[in-house]
Amino acid sequence: MKIMNTVYGFAGHSVVPTLALIHSNVARRYVIMFTKELSENKSQFSDYIQKKTWDIDAPEIVLCEIDSVGDFVSNYNHIKEIVDSEQEYAIFLQNGAKHLVLALMLQNQQAQRIYLEEPLNLQIFNRLTLESEQTVELSPVEVLKARNFNINDELLQGFVIRFDERGRLVFTKSVIELMESDVSQMVKLIGKFGRNGAVYNIHYKIASSRIRNTLPPNVHCTKEEEE
Amino acid sequence: MNKHLFCILNANDPTPTAYAIRSSSYDKVTVFILGKDRFNERQSRALYRFKKWLSGSAKGSETWPKGLWSNSWDWAKPQSEINLVEVDVLSEEMFDAEKDSTIVIDLKSGTKKMSIEMVEFAQRRFDNPQYIMANIGSCIALSHGVVVPTQHLSLNEMVWLSSGFVIDTDYKPDADFAQQSEEFFEYKVKMWGNNEQRVSFERRYLQRMGKVFQNNESDGKIYPDYLEEFTSSILSNKEEIVESCGGVRFIYPKRIEVCLGRAEWAIFPKKGRNEFSTKHEVELRDFFESRASNNKAIIDYVRKKLHTMEIDTLALTKDGLMIGVECKYGRYSEIDVDRIYAICSRLSPRFHPLLVNSKTKSNNARNVLELPFPFLTESLDRILLKNPGEYKIPGSDVEAANKPSKSSIEQVKDDFVGQEEQDKIELDESTEMIAELLLLIKAHPITWPEFYLLLQENGVKTNGLFKFLSKEFASSMGFNTQTNPVDCGIDWILWI
Numbered sequence: 001m002k003i004m005n006t007v008y009g010f011a012g013h014s015v016v017p018t019l020a021l022i023h024s025n026v027a028r029r030y031v032i033m034f035t036k037e038l039s040e041n042k043s044q045f046s047d048y049i050q051k052k053t054w055d056i057d058a059p060e061i062v063l064c065e066i067d068s069v070g071d072f073v074s075n076y077n078h079i080k081e082i083v084d085s086e087q088e089y090a091i092f093l094q095n096g097a098k099h100l101v102l103a104l105m106l107q108n109q110q111a112q113r114i115y116l117e118e119p120l121n122l123q124i125f126n127r128l129t130l131e132s133e134q135t136v137e138l139s140p141v142e143v144l145k146a147r148n149f150n151i152n153d154e155l156l157q158g159f160v161i162r163f164d165e166r167g168r169l170v171f172t173k174s175v176i177e178l179m180e181s182d183v184s185q186m187v188k189l190i191g192k193f194g195r196n197g198a199v200y201n202i203h204y205k206i207a208s209s210r211i212r213n214t215l216p217p218n219v220h221c222t223k224e225e226e227e
Numbered sequence: 228m229n230k231h232l233f234c235i236l237n238a239n240d241p242t243p244t245a246y247a248i249r250s251s252s253y254d255k256v257t258v259f260i261l262g263k264d265r266f267n268e269r270q271s272r273a274l275y276r277f278k279k280w281l282s283g284s285a286k287g288s289e290t291w292p293k294g295l296w297s298n299s300w301d302w303a304k305p306q307s308e309i310n311l312v313e314v315d316v317l318s319e320e321m322f323d324a325e326k327d328s329t330i331v332i333d334l335k336s337g338t339k340k341m342s343i344e345m346v347e348f349a350q351r352r353f354d355n356p357q358y359i360m361a362n363i364g365s366c367i368a369l370s371h372g373v374v375v376p377t378q379h380l381s382l383n384e385m386v387w388l389s390s391g392f393v394i395d396t397d398y399k400p401d402a403d404f405a406q407q408s409e410e411f412f413e414y415k416v417k418m419w420g421n422n423e424q425r426v427s428f429e430r431r432y433l434q435r436m437g438k439v440f441q442n443n444e445s446d447g448k449i450y451p452d453y454l455e456e457f458t459s460s461i462l463s464n465k466e467e468i469v470e471s472c473g474g475v476r477f478i479y480p481k482r483i484e485v486c487l488g489r490a491e492w493a494i495f496p497k498k499g500r501n502e503f504s505t506k507h508e509v510e511l512r513d514f515f516e517s518r519a520s521n522n523k524a525i526i527d528y529v530r531k532k533l534h535t536m537e538i539d540t541l542a543l544t545k546d547g548l549m550i551g552v553e554c555k556y557g558r559y560s561e562i563d564v565d566r567i568y569a570i571c572s573r574l575s576p577r578f579h580p581l582l583v584n585s586k587t588k589s590n591n592a593r594n595v596l597e598l599p600f601p602f603l604t605e606s607l608d609r610i611l612l613k614n615p616g617e618y619k620i621p622g623s624d625v626e627a628a629n630k631p632s633k634s635s636i637e638q639v640k641d642d643f644v645g646q647e648e649q650d651k652i653e654l655d656e657s658t659e660m661i662a663e664l665l666l667l668i669k670a671h672p673i674t675w676p677e678f679y680l681l682l683q684e685n686g687v688k689t690n691g692l693f694k695f696l697s698k699e700f701a702s703s704m705g706f707n708t709q710t711n712p713v714d715c716g717i718d719w720i721l722w723i
Contacts, residue, residue, distance in 0.1 A: 076372035098339055099360050102369055105343060106358060109350075115340070128347050 006031060006089040007114060008082065008104065010096025011038050011063075013194035015045065015146045016169060017094045017116045020136040022061060024122045026114065027090070029060040031082060035069040035097070041147075048146045069097050076103050083108060090114050090124065119167030143169050147192060155188055169198040174224075178207035183214050190216055231255040231324040232307070233349070234333035235341065238262075238270040240576060241277035242380070242388040242547070247333035247361040250377045253307040255328075259321065260313045261337070276391055280384065281309055285393045285480050292487075292518045294526045295533070300393045300478075302384050317341060319348040330356040334369065363547035364469065382470045382543045386477070389575040392535065397474025398459070404436075405460035411435045412457075414601050416587060416620055425585045426599055426620055428453060451556035454600060458552050458583050459540040461603040468550075468607070471542035476534035477570075490532035491515050503528055536570050544607070549575045554600075555584045564593045579611055589618040602676075604683070606690055609713075616713035621677040657687045658699060665696075665704055668720070675712035675719040 004027040011018055011034045022030050034042040042063050049061050064082055067074040079100070083089070090112040093101050105113070113125045123133040140161045141151060149156060160172045171189060175182055186200060200219045207223070215221060232253040237243045238261070248256055266274065279285050283304030286296050314321060324330055330353040334342040349356040358369040363385075366377045386394050400408075413429035428450055430440065438453060440446045459473035478486050494504045494511060504511060507525060514520040514529060540552035551571035553563060564582055571578040582597045590597040598610065602618045609615060661682065668678060683689050697708055705723045712719035 072367050072374055073372060080372075093339060093343065098334075098342065099367055099369070101339055102334055102342055102346075102358070102360070103372070106346065106369055113343070128344065 003027060004090050004112070005029060005087045006084070007092050008089060008108075009033070009092025009094070009114075010035075010100055010104070011041060011045070012095035012197075013038070013041075014095075014168070014197040015041065016120075016138070016143055016167060017092075018045070019142060019146055020116050020120050020122060020138055020167075021092055021094075021114070022059060023138055023142075024134065024136050025056055025059075026122065026124070026134075027059065029062065031062045031064060033064045033066050033079070033082060033096070033100075035066055035075070035100075037069055039065060044148045045146060047148055052145075069100070072099055072103070075100055076107075079104050080107060085111075116167075119163065119165060138163075140169055149192075155185065155192070158185075159189075164199060169193070170201065171198055172201040172203065174203040176205050178202065178204040178211050180211060180214075183211060186219055187216060190218070229254045229325050229328035230331065231257070231328040232331045232333060233257045233322060233345070234259070234335070235337040235345070236260045236274065236277060236311075237336035238266060238273055240389050241273050241280065242363075242385060242575075243335045243361065244277060244333075245280055245380060245384065245388055246363055246366075246377070247335060247359070248305050248307065248309070249380060250333070250359060250361040250366045251331070253331070255324070256305070256307045256309045257321075257323075258309065258311050259317065260311055261317070261341075262315055263313045264315075272391065276388055278311075280388055281305060285387050285391075287480060289481055289483050291480075291483055292514075292520075292526070294520075294523065295530055297395065297530060300383060300395065302381055317344045317348060319351050322348050322352040324353070328353075332356055332358050333361050334358055335360045335362070364545050379469050379543075379545075382472065382541065382549075385543060385547070385549065386541075386574055390477075390573055391481075392477040392479055392574070394472075394541070395476045395478060395530070395533065396472040396541075397531075398456075399470070399472045400456070400460040400463045402463075404456075405463045408436060408457055408460040409464050409604060412601075412604065424587045426587060426601055427585065428457075451554070454554040454556045454583065454585075455539045457600065458554050458603060459542070462540065462542040462550065462552075462607075465607045467544045467546075468542050469545055471540065473540050474537075475539070475541040476537045477574075478533050479535040482535065486533045486535055487515065487518075487529075489534050490529050493532040493534075494529070536573075538567065538570055547575075548577050548579055548611070550579045550581060550611075552581045552583055555582060557585070559584070561593060564595050564597065568593070568595050581610070587620040589615070591615065601680075604689075605679075612711075616711050618713060619674070619676055621674070621680050657682075660687060661696070662700065662704070665700060665706075665720075669706075669722055672717035672720075674716055678719075 003025065006029040007021065007027040008031045009018070009021060011032050018032055042065060046063055066078040083104070085108065091104055091108050092114045093105060094114070094116040112131070115123045115125065117123055120136045120138055121133055122136055124131050140163055144151060144156070144161070158173050162170050164170045173182065173186070182202065186202065190200060195218050201222065202215065202219055203222045203224050205224050212221065230251065230253050232247065232255070234244055234247045234256070236258050244258060260274065263274070279287065281304060284301040312321060330349065332345055332349050334345060337345070346358060360367040360369060361377065364377060364379045365374050367374050380388070383394050386392050411432055413432040414426050415429055416424055417427050419425050433449055433453055434440065436453070438449045440449065455473050459471045462468050463471035507528070510520065510522060510525050511529070514525055520526055538551050539554040542550040542552070544550065549571065551567060551574065553567040555563060567580045567582055571580040580595045582595055583600050583603060584597055586597070586599050589599060589602065596610065596615060599618060599620055601620060603610070664678065664681060679689055679692060682692065693708065693712065701707060707721045707723065709715045709719050709721070
């Protein structure tokens with residue numbers, strides 16, 4: 001696969017697509033744009049990049065902050081300023097709010113387009129024609145690191161962490177009796193990884209409806225039969 | 228020259244597709260319905276609602292008693308020639324338009340990949356197509372990097388498109404009345420029988436708002452009844468609100484029998500019948516038996532009682548959020564709180580439930596903000612915060628971690644309050660007064676709500692006050708403010 005000079009893209013609530021991109025070795029330089037709402041993710045990602053040791057030649061990774069997601073006019077101009085169309089570049093269209101992704105695409109219609117197909121398959125298109133694709137190797141631990149966690153972190157205690165068949169990070173906790181502390185742990189985890197940034201499961205044998213009702217709606221709750 | 232819009236039906240909720248059609252005056256509209264054969268029941272219902280919306284009325288094939296359907300429940304149907312095209316996948320050939328048409332492509336619905344395909348196909352077929360993303364009340368012109376205002380859908384259309392209910396309302400606040408309800412607003416904290424503190428409208432305020440007290444037991448009803456009017460009025464005053472109405476009944480047209488059953492139950496309650504239903508009992512019972520009446524007053528009366536569910540106030544924001552409010556002047560239970568949440572969640576994917584009460588502090592324990600009614604005058608942004616912290620009525624006897632000593636607030640009040648009643652002063656005209664109060668609270672700290680209300684009591688318009696403080700005073704007077712001032716007791720302001 002030909003290595004490009006720069007790939008421009010947006011960060012999203014899930015860090016997985018951005019990680020897949022920077023581990024793909026498709027470019028020497030990546031410019032990732034973060035909306036104001038994701039400024040905390042940006043600082044975490046910045047820490048991660050600084051600490052990261054690479055098996056390959058380390059790419060240059062530039063993190064830019066743009067305005068709030070709703071401030072379209074300002075972001076439209078930001079994107080124009082950030083993208084250097086004088087060099088060979090591509091655009092990563094997997095992540096980010098749709099109106100921003102489309103603005104990036106419409107401003108750079110001739111640029112190659114990169115998508116991440118599930119689970120972790122990076123595809124490069126010329127307009128609507130698929131030109132090449134490659135599978136990216138990524139571990140759940142790398143995702144945790146990118147969010148400034150390590151596997152022994154207290155918040156992750158009791159969780160099984162894996163990728164699902166779609167390449168999404170899945171947190172699963174199995175308990176005998178569902179307690180307030182489990183709900184609280186889950187709520188904090190969702191706060192860290194985002195409502196749509198991962199999949200959250202709780203398996204329990206006993207739970208009062210009062211506690212169960214306090215679980216956020218995006219937590220998949222499974223009652224297991226008692227032995 | 229023809230103006231031709233192409234868009235995709237949003238199969239889960241057709242509201243964005245309706246925004247697109249209303250985003251300009253189009254001569255022709257082509258709506259792609261992708262994968263209709265694979266639609267689930269929910270998506271099929273969404274398509275039905277969309278087609279009814281295009282027809283201008285939610286009334287379908289169901290048999291409604293003659294005269295019962297109100298024309299006010301209908302809306303102006305789109306004037307464009309609309310073509311629904313069922314396809315499995317997008318292709319270049321589907322983009323067909325008259326020569327020299329102005330082509331507009333709405334990219335709001337569909338996945339990112341579909342939108343990118345739409346762009347590519349349109350580029351191949353037409354010269355200079357324009358790309359938009361239509362929202363409620365505004366439209367992103369993607370090709371030009373600007374946002375342009377567009378026509379709003381009515382609350383009735385919005386509710387129909389997202390939920391399949393039509394709404395019947397008792398009133399929409401008159402602009403003058405709504406303005407006065409905020410301008411003249413006065414309340415007091417008073418003790419109930421069991422030593423419980425409650426907030427209450429001042430009687431003279433209600434009189435000023437045209438309520439007539441007769442010094443008998445009917446006077447007591449004026450207070451809870453006015454709370455509904457107050458709520459819809461105060462909401463309608465907020466610049467983010469495009470429509471607000473009170474006494475809202477949701478009617479599911481396909482279930483006319485259920486609606487009539489509930490109307491009958493409401494007209495003939497076990498106790499407390501009203502004068503009309505007592506006087507016209509025979510005619511009303513005849514109507515429910517035969518589903519027909521030649522007396523228009525009977526039909527009109529029944530119509531006002533038809534409902535599948537009802538709430539006290541419904542408001543729509545400029546960005547399409549529906550705010551459903553239950554007003555409880557007296558006691559209520561957790562069931563009432565859960566009920567308003569359940570109703571709102573049926574109305575729209577974008578909803579915000581609110582329970583307005585006469586307590587002295589707020590609660591947010593059941594995913595619904597239970598808000599003392601004086602705080603309705605707060606900015607909408609604050610009321611709609613997911614975790615707004617606690618609102619407390621100043622001077623009410625509420626324990627709190629950082630609650631200032633009574634002497635502190637009293638001290639500030641003594642020095643600051645008690646000025647003559649005056650017209651409301653805009654923030655930028657009242658810098659002296661705000662600066663004076665800031666100096667006072669530097670010596671005698673008080674909480675944010677207390678600060679806020681003190682200014683309000685002194686005639687300062689408090690919309691945008693928090694931002695104004697940071698912008699105008701923070702650096703010159705040397706302080707920082709906390710992000711959630713309500714949460715922080717007296718530490719909402721930190722002096723450097």
